[in-house]
Amino acid sequence: MDKPILDACCGARMFWFDKNNPRVVFQDCRIVDDTLCDGRKLEVRPDVLGDFRYMIFPDESFRLVVFDPPHLRRVGKASWLSKKYGMLTDDWEDDLRRGFAECMRVLKPQGVLIFKWSEDQISTADILRLFPQRPLFGNRRGKTVWLVWMKD
Numbered sequence: 001m002d003k004p005i006l007d008a009c010c011g012a013r014m015f016w017f018d019k020n021n022p023r024v025v026f027q028d029c030r031i032v033d034d035t036l037c038d039g040r041k042l043e044v045r046p047d048v049l050g051d052f053r054y055m056i057f058p059d060e061s062f063r064l065v066v067f068d069p070p071h072l073r074r075v076g077k078a079s080w081l082s083k084k085y086g087m088l089t090d091d092w093e094d095d096l097r098r099g100f101a102e103c104m105r106v107l108k109p110q111g112v113l114i115f116k117w118s119e120d121q122i123s124t125a126d127i128l129r130l131f132p133q134r135p136l137f138g139n140r141r142g143k144t145v146w147l148v149w150m151k152d
Contacts, residue, residue: 004063008052008103011068011086012044015116025062027052034083042083053098057106065103068116069096085118092122093130100131104151113149 003025010026013019028046036042050056052069070086077087089095103113115135117124124145128134138147 005066006057006062006064006103006106007066007068008055008099009067009069009086010044010046012042012084015068025057027055030086032083036084052102053095055102055106059105060108060111061106063108063111065107065111065113066116067099067103067113069099071118071120071122073121096127097130104149107151109151111151113151115147115149117145117147119143119145 003023005021005024007013007016007024007026010028012032013026016024025048026046027048027050028044029049029051030044031046031049032042032044034042048056052067070088072081072085073088073092075081075085075087100115107113117127120143124140124147133149135147135149138145140146
């Protein structure tokens with residue numbers, strides 16, 4: 001693919017201003033076409049059906065990677081929260097370690113990784129212990145945290 005940006009677990013592309021940005025490869029491990037309990041339509045339609053822990057992309061493929069993994073451990077499998085945001089597995093710590101490593105692997109040198117996390121159930125401090133590098137900077141707004149790394 002000749003696109004410079006990867007969204008490694010795009011979900012419904014909720015934070016994208018242009019949900020069909022032609023510079024982005026949107027990847028997710030699921031396809032969802034459902035109506036939520038409040039009547040809103042939920043669509044998860046990735047360009048690439050794939051797992052952030054084992055990505056199919058060659059090394060150093062992207063200039064920018066967005067990593068917004070599921071953040072909920074305690075949620076009903078059929079709940080609207082699970083449908084909308086996905087759900088962590090029982091091996092969530094290893095999953096997130098692998099996901100971070102994969103995101104760094106597919107980044108070009110000097111590429112940027114943007115990580116989004118919700119502290120609803122797991123703290124950012126607990127997440128940062130899983131990653132071998134510290135972020136350059138970040139921002140917190142309520143329970144949502146954005147962190148930025150640059151690949152050496």
